[in-house]
Amino acid sequence: MGVLGARGKVGAEVCRAVAAADGVELVAEVDQGDPIGALVDSRAEVVVDFTHPDVVMDNLAFCIEHGIHAVVGTTGFDEVRLSALRDQLTSAPAVGVLIAPNFSIGAIVMMRFAAQAARFYESVEVVELHHPDKADAPSGTARRTAELIAAARREAGMSPPPDATSTGLEGARGADVDGIRVHSLRIRGLVAHQEVILGGVGETLTIRHDSMDRASFTPGVLTGVRQVAARPGLTVGLEHFLDLD
Ligand SMILES: NC(=O)C1=CN([C@@H]2O[C@H](COP(=O)(O)OP(=O)(O)OC[C@H]3O[C@@H](n4cnc5c(N)ncnc54)[C@H](OP(=O)(O)O)[C@@H]3O)[C@@H](O)[C@H]2O)C=CC1
Numbered sequence: 001m002g003v004l005g006a007r008g009k010v011g012a013e014v015c016r017a018v019a020a021a022d023g024v025e026l027v028a029e030v031d032q033g034d035p036i037g038a039l040v041d042s043r044a045e046v047v048v049d050f051t052h053p054d055v056v057m058d059n060l061a062f063c064i065e066h067g068i069h070a071v072v073g074t075t076g077f078d079e080v081r082l083s084a085l086r087d088q089l090t091s092a093p094a095v096g097v098l099i100a101p102n103f104s105i106g107a108i109v110m111m112r113f114a115a116q117a118a119r120f121y122e123s124v125e126v127v128e129l130h131h132p133d134k135a136d137a138p139s140g141t142a143r144r145t146a147e148l149i150a151a152a153r154r155e156a157g158m159s160p161p162p163d164a165t166s167t168g169l170e171g172a173r174g175a176d177v178d179g180i181r182v183h184s185l186r187i188r189g190l191v192a193h194q195e196v197i198l199g200g201v202g203e204t205l206t207i208r209h210d211s212m213d214r215a216s217f218t219p220g221v222l223t224g225v226r227q228v229a230a231r232p233g234l235t236v237g238l239e240h241f242l243d244l245d
């Protein structure tokens with residue numbers, strides 16, 4: 001396998017984890033300025049991408065064109081990008097691409113719990129907290145969480161969360177993701193954290209997840225690497241590769 005973004009914060013952690021893992025061989029470490037052709041020259045069958053939202057689509061076009069399966073942690077995916085990938089994959093039906101907004105098991109369970117709880121609470125907002133070197137806001141995890149909550153609320157026939165606020169200051173109420181408010185904090189010292197706060201009459205429920213170390217992402221990445229070749233087409237979310245029930 002190969003790693004794109006191999007000298008980055010998560011990519012370097014993935015390289016370390018692969019070196020210590022059974023049954024997976026690291027044949028290419030590619031970062032900014034290195035030729036992406038090294039993936040082909042080294043005969044990488046699977047590529048892990050932790051680069052940047054601005055470059056990930058070009059990376060994936062290269063992988064799909066060369067029949068290389070991809071496990072993607074890089075963020076920045078919306079429906080337009082996902083649909084472009086589905087189109088590209090029609091000409092490479094054997095290739096598997098996994099896009100996972102978050103590879104840590106706790107974050108996946110947190111998103112599932114939030115979706116389960118959504119229909120019981122009138123109010124819900126998402127607060128994501130990350131290190132200040134993060135490229136994007138809101139985080140991919142927060143976007144996905146808000147979309148899952150919004151879908152659960154729609155299925156339950158709920159109205160939008162109540163909010164009588166009048167504010168002349170743009171941003172004071174966070175971003176609107178599918179009708180759910182998402183707030184992004186960037187604080188030195190943090191890694192990746194999220195709270196989903198739900199409220200009903202006389203009570204609140206807070207679901208919180210903390211990644212204190214980027215090693216929290218690597219077991220999920222290895223699961224993706226081991227399974228992606230057997231899952232052709234586009235998969236969004238590592239939960240589809242796990243048995244959570
Ligand atoms: N899904 C998940 O579980 C997780 C996802 N992420 C996401 O992964 C991405 C990377 O995060 P992080 O590791 O913190 O970021 P970093 O900036 O630390 O690492 C990204 C690396 O990719 C390099 N890079 C940039 N462009 C290219 C390119 N075209 N080809 C190869 N390498 C390139 C960068 O080089 P340079 O610095 O020189 O530009 C850098 O070394 C982000 O989108 C982040 O949100 C992060 C953690 C977990």
Ligand SMILES: O=C(O)C1=N[C@H](C(=O)O)C[C@H](O)C1
Nearest residue numbers: 075101102134139140141192
């Ligand atoms: O940039 C990060 O650090 C992270 N990015 C992902 C996201 O945007 O959700 C996953 C995790 O939160 C860490």
